[in-house]
Amino acid sequence: xxxxxxxxxxxxxxxxxxxxxxxxxxxxxxxxxxxxxxxxxxxxxxxxxxxxxxxxxxxxxxxxxxxxxxxxxxxxxxxxxxxxxxxxxxxxxxxxxxxxxxxxxxxxxxxxxxxxxxxxxxxxxxxxxxxxxxxxxxxxxxxxxxxxxxxxxxxxxxxxxxxxxxxxxxxxxxxxxxxxxxxxxxxxxxxxxxxxxxxxxxxxxxxxxxxxxxxxxxxxxxxxxxxxxxxxxxxxxxxxxxxxxxxxxxxxxxxxxxxxxxxxxxxxxxxxxxxxxxxxxxxxxxxxxxxxxx
Amino acid sequence: xxxxxxxxxxxxxxxxxxxxxxxxxxxxxxxxxxxxxxxxxxxxxxxxxxxxxxxxxxxxxxxxxxxxxxxxxxxxxxxxxxxxxxxxxxxxxxxxxxxxxxxxxxxxxxxxxxxxxxxxxxxxxxxxxxxxxxxxxxxxxxxxxxxxxxxxxxxxxxxxxxxxxxxxxxxxxxxxxxxxxxxxxxxxxxxxxxxxxxxxxxxxxxxxxxxxxxxxxxxxxxxxxxxxxxxxxxxxxxxxxxxxxxxxxxxxxxxxxxxxxxxxxxxxxxxxxxxxxxxxxxxxxxxxxxxxxx
Numbered sequence: 001x002x003x004x005x006x007x008x009x010x011x012x013x014x015x016x017x018x019x020x021x022x023x024x025x026x027x028x029x030x031x032x033x034x035x036x037x038x039x040x041x042x043x044x045x046x047x048x049x050x051x052x053x054x055x056x057x058x059x060x061x062x063x064x065x066x067x068x069x070x071x072x073x074x075x076x077x078x079x080x081x082x083x084x085x086x087x088x089x090x091x092x093x094x095x096x097x098x099x100x101x102x103x104x105x106x107x108x109x110x111x112x113x114x115x116x117x118x119x120x121x122x123x124x125x126x127x128x129x130x131x132x133x134x135x136x137x138x139x140x141x142x143x144x145x146x147x148x149x150x151x152x153x154x155x156x157x158x159x160x161x162x163x164x165x166x167x168x169x170x171x172x173x174x175x176x177x178x179x180x181x182x183x184x185x186x187x188x189x190x191x192x193x194x195x196x197x198x199x200x201x202x203x204x205x206x207x208x209x210x211x212x213x214x215x216x217x218x219x220x221x222x223x224x225x226x227x228x229x230x231x232x233x234x235x236x237x238x239x240x241x242x243x244x245x246x247x248x249x250x251x252x253x254x255x256x257x258x259x260x261x262x263x264x265x266x267x268x269x270x271x272x273x274x275x276x277x278x279x280x281x282x283x284x285x286x287x288x289x290x291x292x293x294x
Numbered sequence: 295x296x297x298x299x300x301x302x303x304x305x306x307x308x309x310x311x312x313x314x315x316x317x318x319x320x321x322x323x324x325x326x327x328x329x330x331x332x333x334x335x336x337x338x339x340x341x342x343x344x345x346x347x348x349x350x351x352x353x354x355x356x357x358x359x360x361x362x363x364x365x366x367x368x369x370x371x372x373x374x375x376x377x378x379x380x381x382x383x384x385x386x387x388x389x390x391x392x393x394x395x396x397x398x399x400x401x402x403x404x405x406x407x408x409x410x411x412x413x414x415x416x417x418x419x420x421x422x423x424x425x426x427x428x429x430x431x432x433x434x435x436x437x438x439x440x441x442x443x444x445x446x447x448x449x450x451x452x453x454x455x456x457x458x459x460x461x462x463x464x465x466x467x468x469x470x471x472x473x474x475x476x477x478x479x480x481x482x483x484x485x486x487x488x489x490x491x492x493x494x495x496x497x498x499x500x501x502x503x504x505x506x507x508x509x510x511x512x513x514x515x516x517x518x519x520x521x522x523x524x525x526x527x528x529x530x531x532x533x534x535x536x537x538x539x540x541x542x543x544x545x546x547x548x549x550x551x552x553x554x555x556x557x558x559x560x561x562x563x564x565x566x567x568x569x570x571x572x573x574x575x576x577x578x579x580x581x582x583x584x585x586x587x588x
Contacts, residue, residue, distance in 0.1 A: 006404035013401075014392050096388040098355060099445075100405050101377040289373075290357065 003102055007110030011084065012118050018076045019119045023126035026072075030133055038140065052249060054142035055151045059159050059252045061134040066167040069127040073171075074178065076123070077115050081186035082200070084111045085284060086193040105285035108186070112281050115182060116175050124171060131160050155251070162254040169258050174235055177270055181233075183277035187284040204229055232269065304366060306331050306452050306484045307352055311360035314347050314508075321347050323508045324360065329501075331451070334485045338492050338578055339505035345488045346384075348505065349456050352486075353382055365451060378408055381445040382454035389441055391430035395423060398444070406448060414447035417477060435466040442470055446478045453478070455487040459494075467494055474498075492574040502574065504581055511581055524555045524563055525572035532566040539563070543580030554580040 012019075085108060088094040097107060135156055142150045181200075188196035188203075208226035211219070220227050305328035312325040322344050329335055339345045350356040352364055354373030362369055367376050390398065395418075402409045415425070423436050423443075432440065438459065445453060459467040475498055479485065489495055502519060504512035514522070528536045528551045537544070539562065541553035554572050555563060563569045572580065 003405045006401050010390075010393075010401055013397055014390070091391060093388050093390045095355075095382075095384040096390060098353075098373070099377060099382050099384075100402075101374050101407070102405060103374040106374070 004106060004110055004113070007102065007107060008114045008118055011111055011114030012122075014087065015080055015084065015114075015119065016122075018080065019122040022076075023072075023123060027126055027129055027133075030130070034133055034136060052148075053151070054138050054148040055155055055159055055251065057141055057148060058134055058138040058156060059163060061137065062131050062160060062163045063167070063252075065130045065134060066127060066163070066170075069123055069130065070167075070171065070174065073120055073123040074174070077119065077175075077178075077182055078185060079197075080115055080119065081111075081182040082189050082194070082196045084115070085186040085189040086196075090193065103285070104288040105282060108190075108281050108285045108288065112183065112186065112277070116179070120171060120175060124168065127167065128164060131164070135160075159251055162252045165254040166252070166257050166261070169254075170261060173262070173265055173270075176274060177235055177265070179277040180273040180280070183280035183284075187280040187287075190284040190287050232273075303331060305329055306365060307486070308363045309348075309352070309360065310362075312348070312351060312362055313359040314344070314351060314356065315359070321508050322351070322358070325505075325508075325510055327503065327510060327513055329484060329486065331484055332482045333500045334479065334498055335487065335501045335503060336492065336495055336499040336574070337486060337488045337503045337505060338574065339488075340582060343505045344508040345505055346456055349382075349384070349454055349486070349488065353380065353384075353454060355384075378406075379451045380454065381448040381450040381452075382456070383441050383445055383458045384454075384456040387434070387437065389429050389437055389444075391428075394426055394428050395440060396425040398429065398440075399425075402444065408449040409444075410447045410449065414443045417443035417446055417473070435462055438462055438466060438470060442473060446474070450483070452484045452486065455485070455489075457489055458487070459489065459491065467491065471495060471498060492578060496574045499574075504578060506582055512577075519574075519577065520571040522557055523572050523577055524558060524560055525570050525576060526553050526555065526563050527551070527567045527570075528553055529567045536563070536566040543576075543583060545579075552576075 083090075088097050088107075138156075139150070142148045185196050185200040188199050192199055204225065208223050208229075211223040211225050215223070222230075307327075307329035309325050309327050312322055313320060314322040325348065337345050337348065347356065351358040351362055352369055354364075354369030354371075354376060357370055364376060365379055369376055393401070399411045399414055402414075403411045418425075418440065421436070421439050421443075423432060423440050427436075429437065429440070442458070459470050462470070471494065474485075479498075487495060487499075496516075499516050501515050502512065503510055526536060526541075530549075530551070533551050536551075536553055539555060539558055542556045543554040545552050553566075554576060560569050
C-alpha cells in the first residue's frame, strides 16, 4: 500500500504541470482580470440580467465554472492517460522503474488511480478557489444592480457548500463513468505511445464502419457500435435540467439534487465500464511486462 | 569450457539451456552457467553478442527458453519480488528526469523496502550532486554518481551493472568503480558487470565470462585465467619455434610478435621471450577469433 501511494505521488510529481501549474496560471489570470477590472472601474452592468437575486447569480456562476472546470479536467485526463501509460518508455526511465520491486500492474494501477484521485482533486481545489472569485464578481454586480440585494456571507457559504457538494458527486460519478474511455486510451498508449490519441477514435470508428459495411441495413441507423458509444458517452448530468433549479427562487439544495442526479445514472453500465477499465489496465500491464525494456 | 566453482551453497544465479529468439533469429544458443554468492563476475562480449539479452533474461525483463533461477526464483515470473534483493543499472540515463534528487530518495524510501535513504545521502556527500537538484539538470557523470548511490543504498544480494559507465570520461569511470569496491562490496554480495572497457574492471573481477554470438566461450575464475593463458613477446628469431606450439592468437605490433597460448607450460614458453599473463582485452581479442577455450 505504501508503495502504491508513493507511485501515485510520483504521478503527481510528473504531471503536476497540467493539474497544478496550469490551473494555477488560469486562476492567476482570472484574478488579474478581476483586479484590473475593479481597479480601472471597467465593470459595467447597465442591462438587467435574468436572475432574481445576487445569491442566484452566485449559484449560476459557481455551477457554470463547475462545468468549465469539468471540461478542462476531462480533456486533461484524456491526454494524461494517453501520455502516462507510455511515459516511462518516452522518458527512457522504464529500466529504472523495472528495477524496483513493484509489478507492472501496480505501476499502471497507480497511474490509473492517480487520474481518479489526486489529479481531479487538484482541479476540484482550483474550482473551489474560483468560487471566491465568483463571490467577488457577485458582490460587485449586486452593488451595481441594487434590485438583486446583497445576501449575507453565511448564505453565500451555504450556497457554495451545496453546489460544491453537488459538483463533487457529479465529478466522482463522471470519473467512474468515463473510466473505461480513459483506460482505453491508456492501454493504447502502452502499445502505440502518442498515436493512441488518434487511434482511440479511429479504431471504434473503423469498427463501426466495418459493421455498417458488413451488416448493412440490419441494425439501427449508423450501427450498433456507434450508437452504443454515442449513448455511452452521454453523462447523467445532461438530463437534469439544472436551469430550473437555478432560476427557482429557493436556494440550491444539494440534498434534493444529488438523489435526482444519481437516479439518472445507469449503474449497470457504470459497473460494467469499471470492469472493462480494470481488464484494459491488466492487459496493458501484461504487454508492458513482456516488452523488452528500452 | 567452464570452470564452475565447486560450492555446496545454492548459486545466486543459475541458467540451464538459456535460449532467446527474436523472431526466427536465435540470439542465445542455450547458455549454461552458475554464479555463486560473493563473486564479482565480468560478462564480456562484442556488440550484439548477447550480453544485454542475457542480463535481461536474468533480471526478468524478457522472456526466454530454458531454465533460469535467480536467488531460487524464476525472474520472468517473479521480477517484482525478486527486485527486493536484486539491484541493477542497465542504463545510466534511466533515472526519472522530472524528479529532484530529494524527491527521488523520498519516493524510493516508500517504494523499495531495502533502500536506505541515509546511506544514499552519505554516498552523495563530497560529490557535486545536490539534494535539491533536478535530475534533468545534472551532467551525465553526476547522474551516474547518483544512480550508483541509489543502487548502493539498496541492501541487495545481487547487483547487475550493464555498461554502467558508458559515455563517461575516464575520471568518472575510475571513481565509479572505486566507490563500488570500497563502499559496496564490503559485505558478501554478488556483482555481475558488463562493459566494453574490460581493462578498467579487470582488477576487481573474481570470474570472467566471454560471450560470442550467443554462446559462452569462456567461463572461469581469474586465478585460472592467469595460470591457463600466457602471452609471449616472441623474439624475431623464435617466431617459427613459438608458432609450432600452437598459439591461439598471434599479432605483430611495431615489429614485435605477441602470441597468446592456452594451456602451454610457461617454462616451455620462456625461451621465446618475455612471458606474461594476457590482459583481459588481449585474451578477449584472442578468443573472439577461435573456438571455445579448452
